[in-house]
Amino acid sequence: MIDAHNHLQDEAFQTCREDIFDFLTQQQVEKWVVNGTTEADWNDVARLAERQSSVLPFFGLHPWYLHEATVGWEDKLCNLLKEYPTSGVGEIGLDKWMRNPNLPQQERFFLKQWRIASEFQRPVTIHCLRCFGRLKELLQNSITRFGALPFLLHSYSGPAELVSTFVEMGAFFSISGYFFDPRKVDKLKVFESIPKNRLLIETDAPSMRLPVELDWFRDCEYNHPGNIAAVYKMTADRFFEGDLQELILCCRRNFDQFANTSEKVSDNSSRE
Numbered sequence: 001m002i003d004a005h006n007h008l009q010d011e012a013f014q015t016c017r018e019d020i021f022d023f024l025t026q027q028q029v030e031k032w033v034v035n036g037t038t039e040a041d042w043n044d045v046a047r048l049a050e051r052q053s054s055v056l057p058f059f060g061l062h063p064w065y066l067h068e069a070t071v072g073w074e075d076k077l078c079n080l081l082k083e084y085p086t087s088g089v090g091e092i093g094l095d096k097w098m099r100n101p102n103l104p105q106q107e108r109f110f111l112k113q114w115r116i117a118s119e120f121q122r123p124v125t126i127h128c129l130r131c132f133g134r135l136k137e138l139l140q141n142s143i144t145r146f147g148a149l150p151f152l153l154h155s156y157s158g159p160a161e162l163v164s165t166f167v168e169m170g171a172f173f174s175i176s177g178y179f180f181d182p183r184k185v186d187k188l189k190v191f192e193s194i195p196k197n198r199l200l201i202e203t204d205a206p207s208m209r210l211p212v213e214l215d216w217f218r219d220c221e222y223n224h225p226g227n228i229a230a231v232y233k234m235t236a237d238r239f240f241e242g243d244l245q246e247l248i249l250c251c252r253r254n255f256d257q258f259a260n261t262s263e264k265v266s267d268n269s270s271r272e
């Protein structure tokens with residue numbers, strides 16, 4: 001199993017990180033994509049990658065934290081991408097749901113980060129809330145100016161009608177346990193439109209909690225990364241006729257396409 005998107009560097013995990021590492025290893029979670037959100041957490045993400053080879057680090061500026069960026073952020077990002085040759089760029093994005101969104105500023109940071117990702121030929125992880133039409137235009141602009149890259153629309157909550165356009169641009173889509181809440185049935189249904197070869201699974205831990213009856217760690221204050229196994233199980237039941245192994249193989253192939261990790265993924269496959 002692969003968790004395509006989480007935030008293990010979050011301080012919520014400060015006191016239990018070693019237990020989480022042990023649990024994920026026991027559960028044969030072979031890759032954990034850990035996303036930075038602001039310059040201040042990039043070193044924590046890098047340290048996790050040093051500590052645990054299953055961690056694939058992504059470094060980026062999330063739309064909620066753009067005001068924290070310092071003058072030298074671009075150089076710092078480039079240096080980290082150089083230092084970690086298998087790393088990606090993320091999480092970046094557009095967010096119209098947040099309080100007082102400044103979309104022109106978000107777009108400027110998006111373009112700059114796409115340009116850097118393109119320079120280093122790295123995959124990109126994208127957060128988007130309530131502005132998928134604008135994201136489509138921004139991606140078209142980014143690709144025209146700096147070239148196409150594989151990108152992940154994590155916890156995709158956009159319309160089914162845009163799926164094929166995003167697929168043509170190079171999109172992968174990840175599903176999180178949060179969408180299995182009965183109140184989110186419309187969002188879950190959109191995943192019926194997503195081609196199987198573009199699907200990935202994520203927890204977004206510590207965010208995006210599962211509905212309590214499906215949460216394997218319901219006593220935990222936050223979404224526990226170990227829930228990745230629960231999300232795989234629910235997704236297999238809903239979209240793969242219960243065939244968990246088929247889903248695991250499918251996502252491993254897709255992840256390989258997204259993150260270009262064929263060597264590492266096939267090395268790990270002998271563990272199963």
Ligand SMILES: [Zn+2]
Nearest residue numbers: 006035091204
């Ligand atoms: Zn996230």
